[in-house]
Amino acid sequence: MAVTQVLRSEWTKIRSVASTVWTLSVAVVVTVALGMLIAALSKNEFDDMSARDKLSFDPTFISFAGMSLGQLAMIVFGVLVVSNEYSSGMIRSSLAAVPQRGLFLAGKLVVATGLALVVGLVTSFVAFFLGQAMLGEHRASIGDEGVLRAVIGGGLYMTLIALFSMGVAAMLRSPMLSLGILMPFFFLISSILGNVSATKKIGRFLPDQAGSKVMQVVVPVDDDTPYGPWGGLGIMVLWVLAALIGGYLVLKKRDA
Structure with a gap:
């Protein structure tokens, strides 16, 4: 079968399933809306911050505060793209x-990644500009050092989250099982490991924590992370590759 026919077929599958379209829409709305809310709250609280917190104040990263919830919608999108066909037969x-x-x-993967990348970049740029509008005089400019990298990185981060989820779904083949593992992992387990002193050094190498580093412009005063923005994204890419390779091996060896 020709490659173009395969791509056309996959595009038809994705756009014809309402759930995948809705999850991408939710990812955009949640990420942008929550980012604007947190930015507005941060503006009102800025004057009451300690000198230490003001030194670590990162207006760019604040715009992406909604990414923690928006990424959950991208996880659902990635899982559904792969596992919908298994659940329906x-x-x-x-x-x-x-x-x-x-x-x-x-x-x-090509079709879903292309769609996730477009949605991720649009979401990242919109979240940045609207978030900065909420911050007023504390805002950053797209031309400031590191800001454009962070905004583009936000789109790449969302894309990689979807890709990682596709790899996991290809391995597990069940949408319920995939979501039952991925949702708690990103929403609870990763946060716990990253905030408990005993496991903090391990948590920083998890895909979401490493990848989110690319969206930071201002390094916190007490940050001792052993990698930079692109290094963190590179760690996330390795996680994604491992998931995709695992998904391919399972697909190749198991019966449908």
């Missing part, structure tokens, strides 16, 4: 039409 027809399983998975 369509996977048998899909693999019959595209017996080369590597091509089948690659086509799905």
Whole structure:
């Protein structure tokens, strides 16, 4: 089957399923709205901050405060793109039409990644500009050092979250099982590991904590993280590659 036909087929599957479209919409709305809210609150509280907190004040990163919830919608999107066919039984027809399983998975990943990247970049830029509008005199400019990198990095972060979820879903094949693992992992476990002193050094190497480093412009005073913005994104990429390779191996070896 021609590559273009595979890509066209995957695009049709994604846009014809309402749940995938809605999850991307939710990712945009939640990320932007929560970022604006946190930015507005930060503006009102700035004068009451300690001198130490003011030194660590990062107006750019504050715009992405909604990313913690927006990424959950991207997780759902990534899981549904892959596992919808398993839950509906369509996977048998899909693999019959595209017996080369590597091509089948690659086509799905290319289309979903392209869509997630567009949505992620749009969300990141909109969240930044509206968040800075809420911050008023404390705002950052897109031309300031490190800001454009952080904004583009926000879009890449959202894309990688979706890709990681696709890899996990390809391994587990069940949407409920995939979401049952990914949601607590990113929303609870990662936060706990990153905030408890005994596990903090381990937590900083988890995909979300490492990847979010690319959205920071101002380094906190007490930050002793052993990698920079691009190093953190690189760690996240390694997690994504591991998940995708695992997903491919499972797809290749197991029956539909």
